[in-house]
Amino acid sequence: MxxxxxxxxxxxxxxxxxxxxxxxxxxxxxxNEDPRGPVVRVTIQNDNDYLLGVHCKSRDDDIGFHILAKGQLIRWKFRQYFHFSTLFFCGFSQGQIKKGVFEVYNAPRDIYRCTQNCTWMAKSDGLYGYADVPKGATLIYKWFK
Incomplete structure (x- = not known):
């Protein structure tokens, strides 16, 4: 005892x-329902009368080179991991004319701006960005040429 x-x-x-x-x-x-993080979708649409070349990649993924006619789009998705370091950038061109290379998803900037959908519209003066709830597009990047 x-x-x-x-x-x-x-x-x-x-x-x-x-x-x-x-x-x-x-x-x-x-x-956190999924330990791998939430799914984020990136969409880029061409609203120009010319063919737009788009090549997007991150450190780990190459989305590839695409030629978009007016109204066409490129779309991909990925998981935003807990360390918020995801970065996707895209090079844009009109034939041989380089329009610029821009960050279409940068986690520190976009983690709250577009939590599920990052939508971009390529217009005559540059790249316009929309948030999850589009209240109108904002010119984020001006074309170099």
């Missing part, structure tokens, strides 16, 4: 520890 209180205290401690682990796991799983 001398060991009885010690055994009881150990079993209480173990039970509390297990319950704590379960509660913490439940809280973490509800806070």
């Amino acid at each position: 001398v060991n009885s209180p010690k055994i009881n205290l150990n079993s209480i401690f173990c039970s509390m520890f297990i319950i704590s682990i379960v509660v913490i796991s439940l809280i973490c799983s509800e806070a």
Whole structure:
């Protein structure tokens, strides 16, 4: 009987520890449904009367080179990881004329601006950006030429 209180205290401690682990796991799983991060969609649409060359990439992914006629678009999606370091940039051209290379998704800038959809419209004077809830486009980047 001398060991009885010690055994009881150990079993209480173990039970509390297990319950704590379960509660913490439940809280973490509800806070972030997918540990890989939320899905973000990037869309670029050409609103020009000329063919627009677009080549987009990140450090890890190359979306490839696309030629967009007026009204055509390029779209891709990715997961925004917890460290918020995702960066996609695109080079734009009109034939041999380089229009510029711009960041179409930069996590520190866009994590709150476009949490699910980053939409870009290529117009005659530059690249316009829309947020998740478009309240009108904003000229973000002017073409070099």
